[in-house]
Amino acid sequence: MINIPKVKLGIVAVSRDCFPLELSKQRRKAVVEACKNEKIEIFEAQTAVENEKDVLKALEELQIAGVNALVIYLGNFGPEGPETILAQKFRGPAMFVAAAEETEANLIKGRGDAYCGMLNASYNLSLRKLVPYIPEYPVGIADELAVMIGDFENIARVILGLGKLKVFSFGPRPHDFLACNAPIKPLYDVGIEIMENSELDLFESFIKHENDRRIPTIIEEMNDELKEGNGYPGILPKLAQYELTLLDWMGNNLGASEYAVFANKCWPAFQTQFKFVPCYVNSRLAAKGIPAACETDIYGAVSEYIITCATHMPATLLDINNSVPKDMYDKNKVKFAKYQLTDLFMGFHCGNTPSCCMKDSAMKYQLIMHRLLEPSKEPDITRGTLEGAIRPGDISLFRLQSTSDCQLRSYIANGAIIDVDPKSFGGIGIFAIQEMGRFYRHVLIGKQFPHHAGVAFKHAGKILFAAMKMLGVADIAFNQPPSMMYKDENPFQ
Incomplete structure (x- = not known):
């Protein structure tokens, strides 16, 4: 079919500086792999956002890759200011999802608290008058998030097309x-x-x-x-x-x-x-x-x-x-x-x-x-x-x-x-x-x-x-x- 936009998905992991950055990166890689298993093409930005300077690096990376629909992934609690600035400056449809904890065996050094971080993200999004896509239950392990990202691809196509x-x-x-x-x-x-x-x-x-x-x-x-x-x-x-x-x-x-x-x-x-x-x-x-x-x-x-x-x-x-x-x-x-x-x-x-x-x-x-x-x-x-x-x-x-x-x-x-x-x-x-x-x-x-x-x-x-x-x-x-x-x-x- 012609006359409809092609969605180019991209994912950026975010990390609050008092949480392990590597945890967010590892979880991002797992989400990308799960998307591949679902036949969902997604660009994996290598910049993980901890601060506003990282936002600019990530935006440049996304622009070069031609990304027009952005998944902002809270691999841990996430920096509520920079992550919402990223959504604001991206100026395209954005999605916020968060990592679930994977196993009881890793709840000390490997606990990310993204469940909590989504709450603060939502408040900051409201301050900026942003309306991203947030699934009905936006917290999940990699396989679950891949399904949500598949939905977002179709939602983003609507927003991009109408614009x-x-x-x-x-x-x-x-x-x-x-x-x-x-x-x-x-x-x-x-x-x-x-x-x-x-x-x-x-x-x-x-x-x-x-x-x-x-x-x-x-x-x-x-x-x-x-x-x-x-x-x-x-x-x-x-x-x-x-x-x-x-x-x-x-x-x-x-x-x-x-x-x-x-x-x-x-x-x-x-x-x-x-x-x-x-x-x-x-x-x-x-x-x-x-x-x-x-x-x-x-x-x-x-x-x-x-x-x-x-x-x-x-x-x-x-x-x-x-x-x-x-x-x-x-x-x-x-x-x-x-x-x-x-x-x-x-x-x-x-x-x-x-x-x-x-x-x-x-x-x-x-x-x-x-x-x-x-x-x-x-x-x-x-x-x-x-x-x-x-x-x-x-x-x-x-x-x-x-x-x-x-x-x-x-x-x-x-x-x-x-x-x-x-x-x-x-x-x-x-x-x-x-x-x-x-x-x-x-x-x-x-x-x-x-x-x-x-x-x-x-x-x-x-x-x-x-x-x-x-x-x-x-x-x-x-x-x-x-x-x-x-x-x-x-x-x-």
Whole structure:
């Protein structure tokens, strides 16, 4: 995949000067070896930080090595001033972890007290207004810390990606989907650039690509991907032309940014002017790591990108769309065994989910647009969706969103797509999330989230939650168990 940052991890051991320096160094080497065993590449800085001069040496070493995500390792108690100065001057995502004592046989000369040192580190981090990643239990032996560092690699990818991300949008956000029309200032606050454009800009660029010599190559790629599912081969030249239009726009307008996403208006004038629907192209871009959200959903595109960075996998954006009929539930009780009917819903969109995330897929036409724009006619300007059942398996729902008064909030829920035929159209799947009914009422409705949800094709809640905390998002909602009531939940049900 392209369009996501490569994380270069580095580790620096710190040591308080009244504790054995060699203990911290030895423990650092053990962590690096454990990371290798987990297939985690990490640069081992040779400078161990005891004072501020050591901080400068370590920073120089990290810069030469190209490190962009830093693990600060308390091999013993640690010097709370220098170690937090190191995090502050590094100016990239940082993680703090501490060494556990390894054996009862070495608790006199070999006791490091890093368990204690993490407490003082946390206070000094607060003084400097720093928010590093600190795992839920940040103390461990080498093998345990390697697993935590693996999580940090994914978290850091999110932070690095957002800091160099640019959103290209085309067209005003639709009046009929006003919920997607959220203030964009909070995105600037986390380092994201936004370039809003007219649909005419997009259309003009599309026309200029009409005879692009690269079109046959893209058509060949599409044919190879669709295979027997290529229901409308005649539309592929226009779709290839559109894909090149977006990719060239990205290449020509990144400016100071390194990564990009799109949020494009896609109906109804799009069909009458461009003469196709853009869903399949959106799916192909998402597969490459370049989310292209429909309905000019800027926060939807950013949410997809966050998922892509967190999982190193393509994501999709779906409507939290319709309930599952009771007769479908009753006929498939074995597959729905762990869930109540209210835990289920169907996630749907016109055809923007990458084919690699589909159980089966085929090029079709957009039924809703066809009803509106060319009823009683053979599909023409509504061709271009990628339809089928979305593949079953673990998922996470996620969205980052601004409130009307410019406060960032998000939600995360781990769940699954169930392998039951949805018996409907579009890119669609049956989603199951524990306590979805309450989550739907008290988070999605109660906190005024829009209808679009980002979908990760694995359980990514742990990584997404930590990344949101590092971004400073204070309100991170999740699907609470029955024993935990929502703030506004009626206790007299």
